Amino acid sequence: MASLVRAACLTNYAEVARASGLNSTRMLLDAGLSPGVLSEPDLMIPVDKVGRLLQASVEQSGNESFALCMARSRRLSNMGPVGLLIRDQETLRDSLNLLVRYLALLNGAMTLDVDEQADTVVIRELLLAGRAHEPTRQRVELALGVMVEAIRQLIGHDWQPRLVCFEHGPPRDPAMHHQMFGPRVEFNHEFNCIVCAKADLDTRNEFADPAMVRYAQKLLDSVAPVGDEAVLDDVRRTILLLMPSGRCSIEKVSEHLGVVPRTVQRRLMEKGQSFSSLMNDIRKELAARYVFETSRSLTEVAELLGFTAPSSFSRWYQSQFGCSAKDSRARAQNDAT
Structure with a gap:
């Protein structure tokens, strides 16, 4: 059975496609996706088709940072009930633990591991392509971009990771990567990850709302895999x-x-x-x-x-x-x- 991902992963696709000179409707159809998925964020769609769409978008537009352009405007609310739940946790550690727990509801082909070391934390992300081998570069960059933006919404918009690493090689122009992730970005790494200070995990979320947590938890309990x-x-x-x-x-x-x-x-x-x-x-x-x-x-x-x-x-x-x-x-x- 093909791995599935929420259609919300394509949030901002139409806008970035238009800015890159692409017809989003045509691109979606060519990838085997209905254009209607853009207005149905909770719909589960095949991961391999998403990868195919993003790769074709890069090839036809020449925009190597296509996925990062999609990620930079992403909000926690785009994650649906999972986003609501992690948004109102007391600390970043609590939010990440819950994201690991409910990740399958967002992306059936993604694994997340939070490794706490001496004074650093390595947030490792690994994505599978789906039923058939499809290029994963854009999906990986989208995933790490979304994660960094999510952390900024949780602990401060001026937050910067200590380091961001990618398995794949560098783009011709890494300007967008540095704009998104900061000065320290490495390529051809052993795995895809975000490195931050361990103290970041205990940063308090001043906007945490216990009432919203209870509401979001009830929503998730009704749909979570058991x-x-x-x-x-x-x-x-x-x-x-x-x-x-x-x-x-x-x-x-x-x-x-x-x-x-x-x-x-x-x-x-x-x-x-x-x-x-x-x-x-x-x-x-x-x-x-x-x-x-x-x-x-x-x-x-x-x-x-x-x-x-x-x-x-x-x-x-x-x-x-x-x-x-x-x-x-x-x-x-x-x-x-």
């Missing part, structure tokens, strides 16, 4: 987080989730999945992205996918794609020239 659906989302997210460590087994995932492996197996089987097939699907999509969309070495790709040796990765890649990773990358580079 039971097996929630576990499936948790398993996907945990696989994504553990895979680079080389310790991504059903035992480790179960331990991370606080359940026994038999429970994970049973709930995946009820959804027509197995742990090995789910992990392989995720690994295959990440492999395609790292090989086609980044310049990182194949040895590094093997490590990020949890392989203990490059030779193991090479054999696996050949079995999945019918050719070597080196040949795939060379073909992609030739197609781009």
Whole structure:
């Protein structure tokens, strides 16, 4: 089943398309989306079609920062009930914890991890492309741009992250990236993330409204995934987080989730999945992205996918794609020239 995302992810698309010289109606139709999705923010639409739309918009307009232009006017209210709930929490930490909990309601192909370290916090975002491999660069930039704008609405419009990192390479002109994120933006990083001060998490929200929290919570309780659906989302997210460590087994995932492996197996089987097939699907999509969309070495790709040796990765890649990773990358580079 294709991963879905709220149509609200396309907020400001028509305006940016018009400013970039595009016909938004034509672009949406070409991507397989009805133009009506722009007026139905709660509608769930296929992630891969959104990625296709954004990529085509960049190619036809020449605006490499298309998604960032969409993100800079984004508001918490565009997240629907989830946005209402996180907007009125007492601290940024509370807001981020709830965003992690309810992220599946916004984007079924996105994982968010908040890692608190000594005096810094790393907010890591990882997006899958959907059913078929589609370029993710614009969706990643949209996601990080929306996150930065959300944090500014929560703790102050003059807030700046310490660092913003992207897996993909730099654009020809990074001016919009610096305008959005500040002076420290890095590309070709190991993962997509926002780095901020740990003290930011405890910044008090002077506009927090407990009455609105109760109202938004009731709305979410009526639509939030429960039971097996929630576990499936948790398993996907945990696989994504553990895979680079080389310790991504059903035992480790179960331990991370606080359940026994038999429970994970049973709930995946009820959804027509197995742990090995789910992990392989995720690994295959990440492999395609790292090989086609980044310049990182194949040895590094093997490590990020949890392989203990490059030779193991090479054999696996050949079995999945019918050719070597080196040949795939060379073909992609030739197609781009």
